[in-house]
Each structure stands twice: as C-alpha cells, then as structure tokens.
Amino acid sequence: MSTATGHGHTAAQFSPETTVVAAGRPERTADSAVNPPIVLSSTFHGTRATREGDRIYGRYSNPTWDPFEEALGTLENAELPALVYSSGLAAVIAAMSLIPAGGTLVMPRHSYQGSLLLAAGDARDGRITVRTVDIANTDEVIAALDGAAMLWLESPTNPMLEVAELAVLADAAHAAGALVVVDNTFSTPLVTRPLDLGADVVVHSVTKYLSGHSDVVLGATVTSDPELRSRLLTYRSLHGAVGGPFEVWLALRGLRTLALRVQRSMETAMELAGRLATHPGVEAVRYPGLPQDPGHSRAAAQMDGFGSILCIEVAGGAEAADAVTEKVELWLPATSLGGVESLIERRRRQPEEPVSVPENLLRLSVGIENVEDLWNDLDQALPR
Numbered sequence: 001m002s003t004a005t006g007h008g009h010t011a012a013q014f015s016p017e018t019t020v021v022a023a024g025r026p027e028r029t030a031d032s033a034v035n036p037p038i039v040l041s042s043t044f045h046g047t048r049a050t051r052e053g054d055r056i057y058g059r060y061s062n063p064t065w066d067p068f069e070e071a072l073g074t075l076e077n078a079e080l081p082a083l084v085y086s087s088g089l090a091a092v093i094a095a096m097s098l099i100p101a102g103g104t105l106v107m108p109r110h111s112y113q114g115s116l117l118l119a120a121g122d123a124r125d126g127r128i129t130v131r132t133v134d135i136a137n138t139d140e141v142i143a144a145l146d147g148a149a150m151l152w153l154e155s156p157t158n159p160m161l162e163v164a165e166l167a168v169l170a171d172a173a174h175a176a177g178a179l180v181v182v183d184n185t186f187s188t189p190l191v192t193r194p195l196d197l198g199a200d201v202v203v204h205s206v207t208k209y210l211s212g213h214s215d216v217v218l219g220a221t222v223t224s225d226p227e228l229r230s231r232l233l234t235y236r237s238l239h240g241a242v243g244g245p246f247e248v249w250l251a252l253r254g255l256r257t258l259a260l261r262v263q264r265s266m267e268t269a270m271e272l273a274g275r276l277a278t279h280p281g282v283e284a285v286r287y288p289g290l291p292q293d294p295g296h297s298r299a300a301a302q303m304d305g306f307g308s309i310l311c312i313e314v315a316g317g318a319e320a321a322d323a324v325t326e327k328v329e330l331w332l333p334a335t336s337l338g339g340v341e342s343l344i345e346r347r348r349r350q351p352e353e354p355v356s357v358p359e360n361l362l363r364l365s366v367g368i369e370n371v372e373d374l375w376n377d378l379d380q381a382l383p384r
C-alpha cells in the first residue's frame with residue numbers, strides 16, 4: 001500500500017520508524033498545514049441527482065479517519081487502509097461478525113476478557129460454538145480447528161503472555177477452512193506483523209500503544225482482503241461504532257511517537273524483568289524476552305522485540321499483590337496498558353478474569369519513565 005506523504009514519496013518506501021511520522025500527511029502545497037485537520041461534520045455535500053462523492057454521511061466516513069487508517073494499514077503491511085472504530089471491543093465484535101451463524105470459533109483461553117465474554121455471549125445465544133485452547137500448545141490448537149470457521153489469536157496473550165506459533169497456526173487454520181484473526185494490541189505493528197505471517201484480519205485496541213497517552217478509546221481492524229474489508233466496513237456503518245473525529249486525530253498525533261515509545265518501554269521492560277526474576281518478593285516473572293520464558297524462542301523468531309507488558313506473581317498471594325499496588329507511588333494502580341505512564345494491576349481483582357489467571361498475578365504496563373525510578377518504586381513496594 002502506498003500513502004501519499006505530500007512530497008513525492010510513499011510511506012511504504014520507508015522504515016516503520018519513519019512511517020509513523022510521515023504517513024497520512026496532507027499534500028505539500030503552499031500554505032497548506034503539515035497536519036491533517038479535524039473535520040467536524042456529520043454530513044457531506046453530494047452532487048444532486050447523481051449522488052457523486054462517497055462520503056455522504058458521518059457514520060460512513062469522515063476525512064479525519066483517512067490519514068490514521070492509511071498510516072495503520074501501511075504499518076501492518078496491508079494492501080488496504082485500516083478501519084477505525086469507537087473502541088477496541090467494537091473492532092473485536094466487527095471481526096467476530098465474520099463468523100457465519102452456527103460457525104465455530106477457536107480462541108485462546110487467556111484472550112482479553114472482553115473478547116472472551118463477547119464470544120461466550122454469542123455461544124449462549126446459540127449463534128456460534130466456542131472452543132478455548134492453550135494457544136502455546138500448537139498441537140492442541142490444530143486439533144481444535146477441525147470444522148472451525150475462525151481462529152482467534154492474541155500473541156502474546158492478555159494477561160498470561162503466552163506466545164502462539166503464528167505462521168504455523170495460520171497455515172493450519174486455512175487448511176481447515178478457517179479465517180485467522182490476530183489481536184495485535186500487545187505487540188503493535190512495530191513488533192509483530194500478523195498479516196505477513198498469514199493472518200486475514202488484524203484487530204487493535206487503539207486505546208493502548210497506538211494512541212499511547214491513555215486519553216482516547218478507539219479500535220481498528222486491518223486486512224488486505226477487499227471482500228473482508230467491505231464486510232467490516234458495512235458492519236461498522238450499520239452498527240454505528242464509529243470513532244469521533246477528535247479522538248481519531250489524537251490517535252494519529254500519538255502514533256507519531258509510537259516507535260520512540262515502544263523502543264524505550266521495551267528496553268525498560270527487559271531490564272525490569274531481569275531484575276524482578278531474582279527479587280525475593282517475586283515467585284515468577286512472565287516476559288517473553290527472558291531466555292527462561294516458555295515463549296522466548298518463538299517470540300525471538302516472529303517478533304521484533306518482546307513488547308513492554310510483563311507479569312509477576314507476588315510472594316504471599318492476592319493480599320500481598322494488592323499491597324504492592326497500594327504501596328507504589330510512581331506506578332499507577334489502574335487497568336489498561338500501552339500509555340506513556342506505567343500502570344500496575346492485579347488482574348483477578350476483576351471478577352470476569354478467567355480463574356486460571358493466578359490470584360497473585362500483577363500485570364505491569366511499562367511506560368517511558370526513567371528505568372531506575374520505576375525499579376526503585378517497585379522494589380520498595382514488593383514484599384521482602
């Protein structure tokens with residue numbers, strides 16, 4: 001895909017670190033702005049009887065979405081622009097709508113809880129059948145694909161950080177006649193490009209790294225398949241899950257620093273994971289960047305880096321883990337992830353979280369603060 005950058009180049013010619021800065025710029029003409037405008041209009045002029053122009057109405061289209069959709073499509077190496085939605089979960093629902101009535105969905109038992117709840121609801125209503133699997137166990141996933149309509153993947157998974165063998169599973173799913181959807185929220189396209197590994201559709205919670213400042217709620221889907229994109233666009237238009245122009249403009253503004261933020265937070269996550277692995281107050285560390293992590297060799301083979309989410313199991317159980325979230329002064333005790341600020345959360349405080357997630361597990365979203373400040377704060381808060 002090529003994105004006009006307004007100066008005779010296309011974003012596809014550049015490395016991802018440049019694409020995040022250069023993609024989706026307006027044409028370079030005298031006195032034109034270097035940033036795209038926010039277009040606040042619910043309706044668009046058409047030419048009388050012929051109804052020329054395809055924007056028509058603000059639930060179908062808005063010019064503010066275009067630069068962000070172009071940039072994200074380019075970053076995911078897609079042939080087509082992304083589609084932006086009002087939330088990550090709206091993008092998840094749109095992607096799951098591609099399962100035909102009566103079809104079977106295979107998904108990780110530790111997917112994002114919202115995706116699991118949605119799928120379980122559809123199953124309860126009799127619309128689909130759901131099979132949950134250990135996504136790190138390739139044989140188990142392949143066995144579950146028999147007769148499946150869709151394989152849902154998250155890699156790494158939220159919050160257990162299991163790493164799936166993406167290319168092998170995509171091949172097996174296609175052989176079984178199933179579509180492959182990858183929720184790439186944890187990785188971002190700078191770290192994993194699922195379409196290159198065989199996925200049909202990528203889903204994002206744009207709320208997280210892509211916008212990067214914990215100030216918007218948005219989602220996206222990306223595909224190179226024109227028919228799938230057209231079905232997703234129709235779903236978005238008719239269900240009305242559209243992003244507000246200001247939020248999407250903020251997401252593009254945040255995307256400009258994605259490469260810097262991801263690189264910095266990954267370096268810090270690696271350093272913290274190494275130190276936490278020998279901390280007496282920590283029973284276990286989950287981070288695919290650690291050589292002893294079960295997902296390490298797969299992650300090293302299919303990712304550019306290891307992301308910046310890590311999980312620790314705190315010695316002393318749920319109460320001790322809760323105490324850590326109360327004692328930290330720099331880390332913010334809050335849900336969500338992927339912002340500039342470091343967040344810490346005991347996932348099982350939420351009753352919806354799968355019970356196979358340990359009670360004492362804290363999920364850490366590493367931000368861009370100074371590594372020693374982050375370490376000192378964690379160290380003083382952890383049990384001795």
Ligand SMILES: Cc1ncc(COP(=O)(O)O)c(C=O)c1O
Pocket residue numbers: 087088089090092112114154158183185186204205206207208217218219336
């Ligand atoms: C992996 C993943 N996918 C999807 C979502 C849903 O996104 P949103 O909260 O933007 O609706 C989340 C939110 O935490 C997530 O972590």
